[in-house]
Amino acid sequence: MSKTNSFSLHFETDWKYADAPESRDHIDLKEQYELFINGQFQKCSSAKYFDSINPANETFLAKIAEANREDIDQAVKSAKSALAQWQKLQAKERAKYIFRIARLIQERAREFSVIETLDGGKPIKESRDIDIPLAAAHFFYYAGWADKLEYAFPGKSVKPIGVVAQIIPWNFPLLMAAWKIAPAIACGNTVVLKPAETTSLTALKLAELIQDAGLPPGVVNIVTGAGETGAELVNHPDIDKIAFTGSTEVGKLIQKSVAGRNVKTTLELGGKAANIIFKDAPIEQAVEGIINGIFFNQGHVCCAGSRLFIEESIEKEVLEKLKWRLETLSVGDPMDKNTDIGAINSKQQLDTIKKYIKIAKEEGLKGFESNQSIPKKGFYCKPTIFTGVSQSSRLAQEEIFGPVLVVQTFRTIDEVIEKANNTPYGLSAGVWTDKGSKAFNLSSRLKAGVVWANTFNKFDPTSPFGGFKESGFGREGGLQGLDAYLKMD
Amino acid sequence: MARVEVLKTYKLFIDGKFPRTESGRYFKAKDAVGEFIGNMCLASRKDFRNAIKAARKSQSSWQDRSAYNRGQILYRIAENIEARKKEFSDLIAKEQGLSQKEAMSQVESAIDRVIYFSGWTDKLQQVFSSVNPVASNHFNFSILEPMGVISILSDSFTSFFEFISVVSASILSGNSIVILAGENASLSALTFAEVLAHSDVPNGVVNILSGKAEELSSHFASHMDSNALILVGKHTNRAELETLATENVKRVFCWSHEEIKASKFENPYYIKALNEVKTTWHPIENISSSSSTY
Numbered sequence: 104m105s106k107t108n109s110f111s112l113h114f115e116t117d118w119k120y121a122d123a124p125e126s127r128d129h130i131d132l133k134e135q136y137e138l139f140i141n142g143q144f145q146k147c148s149s150a151k152y153f154d155s156i157n158p159a160n161e162t163f164l165a166k167i168a169e170a171n172r173e174d175i176d177q178a179v180k181s182a183k184s185a186l187a188q189w190q191k192l193q194a195k196e197r198a199k200y201i202f203r204i205a206r207l208i209q210e211r212a213r214e215f216s217v218i219e220t221l222d223g224g225k226p227i228k229e230s231r232d233i234d235i236p237l238a239a240a241h242f243f244y245y246a247g248w249a250d251k252l253e254y255a256f257p258g259k260s261v262k263p264i265g266v267v268a269q270i271i272p273w274n275f276p277l278l279m280a281a282w283k284i285a286p287a288i289a290c291g292n293t294v295v296l297k298p299a300e301t302t303s304l305t306a307l308k309l310a311e312l313i314q315d316a317g318l319p320p321g322v323v324n325i326v327t328g329a330g331e332t333g334a335e336l337v338n339h340p341d342i343d344k345i346a347f348t349g350s351t352e353v354g355k356l357i358q359k360s361v362a363g364r365n366v367k368t369t370l371e372l373g374g375k376a377a378n379i380i381f382k383d384a385p386i387e388q389a390v391e392g393i394i395n396g397i398f399f400n401q402g403h404v405c406c407a408g409s410r411l412f413i414e415e416s417i418e419k420e421v422l423e424k425l426k427w428r429l430e431t432l433s434v435g436d437p438m439d440k441n442t443d444i445g446a447i448n449s450k451q452q453l454d455t456i457k458k459y460i461k462i463a464k465e466e467g468l469k470g471f472e473s474n475q476s477i478p479k480k481g482f483y484c485k486p487t488i489f490t491g492v493s494q495s496s497r498l499a500q501e502e503i504f505g506p507v508l509v510v511q512t513f514r515t516i517d518e519v520i521e522k523a524n525n526t527p528y529g530l531s532a533g534v535w536t537d538k539g540s541k542a543f544n545l546s547s548r549l550k551a552g553v554v555w556a557n558t559f560n561k562f563d564p565t566s567p568f569g570g571f572k573e574s575g576f577g578r579e580g581g582l583q584g585l586d587a588y589l590k591m592d
Numbered sequence: 593m594a595r596v597e598v599l600k601t602y603k604l605f606i607d608g609k610f611p612r613t614e615s616g617r618y619f620k621a622k623d624a625v626g627e628f629i630g631n632m633c634l635a636s637r638k639d640f641r642n643a644i645k646a647a648r649k650s651q652s653s654w655q656d657r658s659a660y661n662r663g664q665i666l667y668r669i670a671e672n673i674e675a676r677k678k679e680f681s682d683l684i685a686k687e688q689g690l691s692q693k694e695a696m697s698q699v700e701s702a703i704d705r706v707i708y709f710s711g712w713t714d715k716l717q718q719v720f721s722s723v724n725p726v727a728s729n730h731f732n733f734s735i736l737e738p739m740g741v742i743s744i745l746s747d748s749f750t751s752f753f754e755f756i757s758v759v760s761a762s763i764l765s766g767n768s769i770v771i772l773a774g775e776n777a778s779l780s781a782l783t784f785a786e787v788l789a790h791s792d793v794p795n796g797v798v799n800i801l802s803g804k805a806e807e808l809s810s811h812f813a814s815h816m817d818s819n820a821l822i823l824v825g826k827h828t829n830r831a832e833l834e835t836l837a838t839e840n841v842k843r844v845f846c847w848s849h850e851e852i853k854a855s856k857f858e859n860p861y862y863i864k865a866l867n868e869v870k871t872t873w874h875p876i877e878n879i880s881s882s883s884s885t886y
Contacts, residue, residue, distance in 0.1 A: 563724065571870075573840055
């Protein structure tokens with residue numbers, strides 16, 4: 104693989120930032136975490152615990168309980184028995200509990216950010232500026248809906264669905280928990296949530312905070328474990344609704360397991376977003392957006408702009424600027440406030456990314472990566488860009504979920520629309536152009552649930568998020584996100 | 593001597609044309625008392641695939657039609673059924689064993705349903721789209737977009753009214769469909785195809801097959817180029833069909849005969865269900881300061 108140009112800035116040597124580590128003194132982590140069922144932390148019946156480690160340096164963080172069938176059954180029962188009381192509570196009172204959660208998150212934002220970064224490997228500036236504030240904002244937004252649901256769907260009377268099973272991924276642990284829990288309980292449902300096994304900590308800290316909020320026991324239950332635990336939850340006969348965020352592969356398994364059952368399902372699955380740059384685009388901003396689009400959160404983003412389409416006439420210029428920008432990204436300790444790209448979430452994910460880089464080399468793809476060195480311990484991957492990728496390449500077809508960008512070029516609008524839509528996924532897309540009519544043309548033709556025009560990777564509690572095609576169905580966020588948690592008559 | 597009646601051959605409706613089934617197979621359509629009415633095409637998997645292909649080809653241009661235009665085309669369908677009311681009611685009376693009066697009343701209700709749905713084309717978006725007040729300097733809005741190609745399978749459409757209801761609700765927002773007529777409403781369904789053929793409905797937007805649900809159901813559920821599956825009525829193999837549908841994360845909807853016939857079916861939420869929400873972001877200059885993620 105070629106290195107970037109020799110005349111580029113050497114941030115590693117000449118321009119190296121001084122260390123700016125975030126302190127971890129003010130966080131409170133226990134040695135061992137139990138299951139949160141019926142408002143209490145309780146030991147798992149398997150007596151099995153697994154380690155949660157810091158992917159940035161592979162050190163031990165805490166032991167986490169592994170829930171089995173018996174635990175899941177208890178959690179679901181607890182959620183079920185909490186339903187009547189939770190629904191009986193006046194909606195405006197229900198709202199106040201959720202507002203409390205939002206406030207408590209804001210109050211402890213720094214602690215949650217640090218734990219999120221330690222447990223998941225994402226740069227502290229992202230957990231601090233994006234994950235945690237957005238999680239609080241989600242609770243705040245949906246809290247306000249609790250007593251206004253009658254206005255959300257004109258002509259319909261709405262009721263909660265019941266017990267909701269929620270399974271979330273490791274890329275935005277607390278934020279995904281907020282996306283799931285906030286609308287569910289605002290609508291009067293009760294919840295059993297399972298975080299991903301590599302990132303259980305902020306969900307368990309959220310459980311502590313839910314205790315502090317005085318939420319009635321059983322309204323939110325948090326159970327930890329890996330795929331098997333998730334399967335037990337999905338297959339439990341007493342759940343009325345499943346909300347899942349994760350890979351398309353697992354999403355299909357969940358869809359299979361609910362086949363023929365009357366369990367309402369929403370799936371937020373994988374993606375392979377096209378990010379399209381036209382020659383009339385504001386190039387500097389676009390380059391920034393492309394970098395953000397793929398390298399935000401180490402590329403562990405289902406809506407990452409992982410396929411870049413450059414209009415042929417500006418290919419050279421854009422690639423040159425991308426190379427330069429790549430060199431200025433600082434890769435390393437996620438706890439450092441200057442870090443742009445932190446640690447890959449797990450050894451397993453790092454292996455997956457490496458597998459794709461190997462495939463790229465076997466396919467003979469040209470690529471470049473930054474010259475910066477990466478820490479020896481921990482799971483790291485240099486940001487990498489492959490150019491001249493063909494439509495049939497596995498790198499252009501499959502979700503890598505890492506800091507790997509594949510670049511293709513195009514000449515005409517029809518061609519790029521065809522190429523961009525030629526994927527089973529349809530989660531997000533980006534378009535960069537200074538021409539309004541072109542942006543609207545593209546945004547209406549791209550088969551994707553979210554289209555970012557002259558921006559990328561933006562999220563907001565009021566903005567519905569979710570996919571077309573094999574990126575799943577249902578929306579999270581906004582008024583539209585209530586639909587998933589209500590029965591309508 | 594009495595004149596010998598000319599009997600009509602009923603064929604499939606794919607891509608705006610009336611082909612026979614490629615399989616050459618047939619089944620005997622019988623009226624309500626079991627008398628032979630005619631030989632119907634027994635559509636095959638290949639016919640279904642051709643129909644999906646036609647639906648896909650037509651879909652984006654149908655979606656691109658203005659909502660006003662789609663509304664007028666639906667209205668035109670209603671006008672053209674109205675003009676052939678007598679023919680439809682005769683057929684329905686025969687198929688379903690109804691009195692002339694009952695049959696005519698069903699045709700009239702069907703016409704009224706099409707008119708009801710035709711009016712939604714240019715109102716749906718206004719009822720269900722939103723501008724979202726995001727906390728950053730972006731203009732952000734969400735609109736509905738059709739899912740694409742929908743396969744519609746009934747255990748058996750029990751009436752022309754039901755068939756028409758499902759067709760109009762599913763195509764009005766820009767979806768293309770492949771629908772199985774069902775064994776005891778296939779004459780009226782395929783006669784309806786003639787109405788579609790001269791109501792300016794673009795070729796391929798509605799494709800109608802006649803055949804057996806049990807034979808075609810797995811193909812309806814599993815085809816990789818169909819975005820959604822509507823199961824009408826009771827399907828004993830529902831779990832199996834829903835499992836097949838997961839191969840491309842198809843959206844599956846189960847509608848009962850009763851709900852389609854009920855007056856409550858006249859409501860936009862059935863239409864909305866067959867659409868995706870698309871959210872678009874664009875920066876706004878200088879509304880307030882915001883920081884980039886890097």
